[in-house]
Amino acid sequence: MQLPVFRTIDETLCLLDKKNTQLEKIRRQVKRFWMNFFIDKQEAIVDVTSRVKGKESLREKIIRNRLYIEKDSPQQILADLSDLIGFAIECRFIDEENEILQELRSRFTIPSLTDDGYSRCEEDAHLFLELNSPQPQMQKNGxxxxxxxxxxxxxxxxxxxxLQIKSLVHMFWGEIEHKLVYKNSNFYVYDNFMKEILASIMANLTILDKQLRIVYKQMDQMSRDGHGMSEHDFEQVIIKAINDLFLMKMSASIGFTLNIKNTSSILGHYLFIKDFRNESKNSDQVSRLFATFKKLNSVDLDFENEIRITGNxxxxDVFIDTLGNYLLSIINFDYDWYVFFKMLFVIEPGDDLEDFSLFLKVIKNYLVDSYWLDTSFARLPLAESEQIHHDLWKILADALVEIGSIRMIHDDKMIMINQAFVEFVNELEERVISYDDFRHYKEAYYEEWLKRIHRFF
Incomplete structure (x- = not known):
């Protein structure tokens, strides 16, 4: 015979199903209210998220909080459930959390008719908040x-x-804590150890918040003065944030971290070129940056399971095809490349093949100016010069495959490769008199290029 606790759970979940349409309607209405309520604070508000409590979460809470004993019926369980629907107002910085709270307190001033400690605002007579309790509240985790x-x-x-008010770094930390503790009971025996790890993560995130706050104030002041942050400085902000956030994710996933500074540099450079370079340089970029970081934290990321890319x-483009097929062949065998592409595909969480191809194009353009190479050997017939261009791209790609190491895409190495390749092509342009002549010595040219590029590694 089924235990009474599970009969209560089944009846409560059945009732939740029946009320789902009503709850979803309320969730949408209240979320829309919050979006309109903070219309004047759009710069500070990153997002408003919401959810109706799911069955698994409710089942767990009924048992963990002994609701099957404390409440008289499934109706009473749902009626008294404080987080039956959940909303989170996500802001940029930690100190903006209190600013949002004060905004709520200044506008929710009309007491409820039942004098239950709740109040409403002028804009909606159906929505009530309890704003008298001290904030922030202390959680069980300290x-x-x-x-x-x-x-x-x-x-x-x-x-x-x-209703929760959370800065971006608190959203990150909450996600990490949820995965480490609440979703993994095996960690329970390491309670003190886990508390120390979480405290360390929180400390690092707080530092990141202060850094971004300083950057924002500087950019905002520069914007007011008619100036902007330099491209280099803004790119360094992106790189630093990517590095810190992914280190935390890596620590949460595998329990240790690697030096991913160079990997973060090339990803930051890629992100900057792709998404930020053409934007006006003002404080709005920080909001864009926050939205990007929120996207990074919105997906599960582990550093143990292999990367699977669907499609062929x-x-x-001979350069992209050669280098791309090589990277796909070692993506799950060379851990440096594995980590790199894990990070890339999280940054660009669309179609992985499209993101992979786009990144290779960025690398190609970063290594060699396509227009410069495609206008070299202009004294030769067009068909011959085009064939040489094709073979030179192949030579460059083959050499990178020979190197193999992820160091090939580190910023300093790519600068060296670019300078050496320009010098190499200029020398060939003076020496080669025809495509037949180039083809005859092509292997020797490749060996010469390989010697030059190996000097950088």
Whole structure:
């Protein structure tokens, strides 16, 4: 015979199913309200997220909090559940959390008719918040959070919800803590150890918040003065943030970290060129940057399971095809490349093959100016010069495959390769008199190029 606790759980989950349409409608209405409520703070608000409590989460909470004993019925369990619906107002910086709280307190000033400690604002007579409790609240894990109880009156029924105010770094930390602790009971025996790790992560995130806050203030002031942050400085901000965030994800996944500074540099450079270079240089870039970091934290990321790319890779560009097929062949065998592409595919969470091809194009253009190479050997017939261009791209790609190491895409190495390749092609341009002449000595030319590039490694 089934235990009473599980009968209560099944009845409660069944009731949740029946109320789902109503709860989803309220969730959408309240989320829309928050978006409009903070319309004047769009620069500070990164996002407003929401959810109706899921079955698995509710099942766990009924048992963990002994609701099957403390409540008289499934109806009472749902009626008293403070986070039946959850909302999170996500802001940029830690000190903006309190600013948002004060905004709520200044506008939610109309007491409820039942004098239950809740109040509403002028804009919506159905939505109530309890704003008298001290904030932030202390959690069981020893860390603080801005958490506000609320309810929405729907046809005289009070539907409870929870409102959290979280800065970007607190969103990151909450996600890490959730995966490390609540989703993995094996860590329970290491309670003190895990607390130390979480405290260390939180300390690093707080430092990151302060750094980004300083950058924002500087950029905002420069914008007001008619100046902007230099491309180099802004790119370094992106690189630093990528490096710090992925180190935390790596530590959470495998328990240790590697030196990914150079990997972060090339990813930061890639992101800057692709998404930021053509934008106006003002404080709005920081908001764009925050949205990008939120995207990085929105997906699961482990550093243990192999990368699977669906579809077949091929390119009519000989450089991209040669280097791309090599990288795909070793992506799950060379851990340096594995980590690199794990990071890349999280930064660009679309079609992995498209992202892979786009990145190779960026690398190609970074290594060699295509226009410069395609206009070399201009004194030869067009068909011959085009064939030499094709073979030179192949020579360059083959040499990179020979090197193999991820160091080939580190910024300093690519600069060296670029300078050496320009010198190499200029020498060939003076020496080669025809394509037949080039083809006759092509292997020797390749060996000469390989010797030059090996000097950098």
């Amino acid at each position: 860390f603080s959070i801005y958490r506000i109880d609320g309810y929405y009156v729907d046809h005289e029924e009070k539907v409870r919800f929870e 890779f091929s390119s009519s």
